[in-house]
Amino acid sequence: MRxxxxxxxxxxxxxxxxxxxxxxxxxxxxxxxxxxxxxxxxQYLLTLHITDTDDITPREVSSWQMSQLDSGHHPGTVAKQLxxxxxxxxxxxxxxxxxxxxxxxxxxxxRPVRLPVFFKQREVExxxxxxxxxxxxxxxxxxxxxxxxxxxxxxxxLASLPLSAIDLTSLTIKVRxxxxxxxxIPIENELAQSIARYITLRExxxxxxxxxxxxxxxxxxxxxxxxxxxxxxxxxxxxERYMRPRSTADRTSPHVFRHTFATHMLNDxxxxxxxxxxxxxxxxSSTEIYTHLSREHLKESYKHAHPRAYxx
Numbered sequence: 001m002r003x004x005x006x007x008x009x010x011x012x013x014x015x016x017x018x019x020x021x022x023x024x025x026x027x028x029x030x031x032x033x034x035x036x037x038x039x040x041x042x043q044y045l046l047t048l049h050i051t052d053t054d055d056i057t058p059r060e061v062s063s064w065q066m067s068q069l070d071s072g073h074h075p076g077t078v079a080k081q082l083x084x085x086x087x088x089x090x091x092x093x094x095x096x097x098x099x100x101x102x103x104x105x106x107x108x109x110x111r112p113v114r115l116p117v118f119f120k121q122r123e124v125e126x127x128x129x130x131x132x133x134x135x136x137x138x139x140x141x142x143x144x145x146x147x148x149x150x151x152x153x154x155x156x157x158l159a160s161l162p163l164s165a166i167d168l169t170s171l172t173i174k175v176r177x178x179x180x181x182x183x184x185i186p187i188e189n190e191l192a193q194s195i196a197r198y199i200t201l202r203e204x205x206x207x208x209x210x211x212x213x214x215x216x217x218x219x220x221x222x223x224x225x226x227x228x229x230x231x232x233x234x235x236x237x238x239x240e241r242y243m244r245p246r247s248t249a250d251r252t253s254p255h256v257f258r259h260t261f262a263t264h265m266l267n268d269x270x271x272x273x274x275x276x277x278x279x280x281x282x283x284x285s286s287t288e289i290y291t292h293l294s295r296e297h298l299k300e301s302y303k304h305a306h307p308r309a310y311x312x
Contacts, residue, residue, distance in 0.1 A: 007053045007054070007096050008051060008052060008053075009042045009051055009052065009053055009056075010042070012053050015096070016034075016035065016038065016091050017031070019091055020034055020087070020091075034087055036084075037080075037085065038085065038088045040081075041064060041085055044064050044067070048060060053096060054098065056102055057102065058102055058104070058105050061082075061085065062106065065078060065082065065109065075109040075110060075111045076111055078108070079108035079111075082106065082108050085103065086103045086106075089101070115289070116259035116262075117249050117251050118256060118260040118263045119243065119247050119257070120247070120248070120249075123246055123247045123248070124264075126242075126246045127242065128146075136225045137224060139197075139198055139201060140198075140222055140224065141238045141242070142194075143195065143198050143222065144158070144222060144230065144235055144238050144239075145238065145239065147161075147191075148239070148254055148257035148258070149257050149260060149261055150187060150191050150261070151261070151278075152185070152257075152258050152261035152262060152279050153258070154177070154254070154255070154258060155232050155235045156232055157175050157176070157177055158222065158254075159232050159234075159235055160176075160220060161173070161220060161222070162217065162218050162219060162221065163199070163218070163219060165221075166195060166221065168192045168195065171186055171188070171192050172185065172186055173185045173187060175280065178280065179282075181280060181282070183277060183278070202223060203215060205225060206223070209227035210227070235254050236253060239252055239253055239257065258279070259290075261278075261279075262279060262287070262290045263290055265278075272284070272287055272288065272290070275287055275290065
């Protein structure tokens with residue numbers, strides 16, 4: 001039934017609750033959330049002496065949004081609350097005769113940019129020192145950390161990286177990333193030499209485990225001293241064990257090495273499009289987060305180095 005007279009907000013909320021429950025048949029949790037947020041908004045409207053739906057304008061929604069943010073609500077939370085109000089106002093327009101789209105000019109608040117965590121240069125330099133056991137597993141751990149830092153690969157990509165993907169002549173590695181997308185990552189000569197030495201040791205280990213077996217170039221590069229492939233979880237443990245005591249970063253995970261790869265390259269002048277290709281991002285917006293990080297790096301450098309900068 002379509003009603004064209006002024007509708008009391010309390011009545012409109014009850015009708016909305018029936019609508020999302022019985023007609024749209026939303027999940028119980030979603031229904032409870034939508035109705036609860038609309039009721040909370042109606043309480044705000046009461047403080048403005050607004051009791052009829054026709055008296056609600058975009059101004060009230062905007063002021064409510066600002067009050068939520070000023071009260072300390074996270075922008076993501078406010079965005080979800082707005083989605084509940086949007087569903088309510090759509091209902092009012094379709095079934096309760098509301099003529100204006102109150103939410104047409106309302107945009108959700110921008111979420112704060114969460115800058116990636118990365119290792120400092122001096123912290124990364126530690127993986128090039130003599131901190132690894134003089135064993136095959138120690139060499140595996142050394143190469144694991146170097147590969148993460150010098151290629152920017154995801155840990156799943158590194159764990160599954162086959163011997164056939166490594167071309168030590170052209171100094172390139174072919175990586176198969178998300179959605180089966182391939183990309184080519186160049187490597188420098190020193191890393192190539194480390195990989196070559198590791199492959200020699202790897203063949204010796206496998207020869208002890210399985211004598212007279214022809215090397216399988218489709219098998220993963222990284223293995224344990226027992227000849228088993230290094231897993232995603234093992235790579236995570238390696239990073240934790242070596243970087244936790246050597247870094248001040250909030251997190252120490254393989255993905256932090258990926259952030260470090262991109263951040264250090266950008267700070268040293270690499271082109272953002274080149275970094276996008278090396279990381280295997282499909283969208284430049286995923287890579288542009290590192291430009292924010294670079295700007296923060298410049299600000300910190302200025303604050304600590306310029307004689308006229310503010311210093312505590």
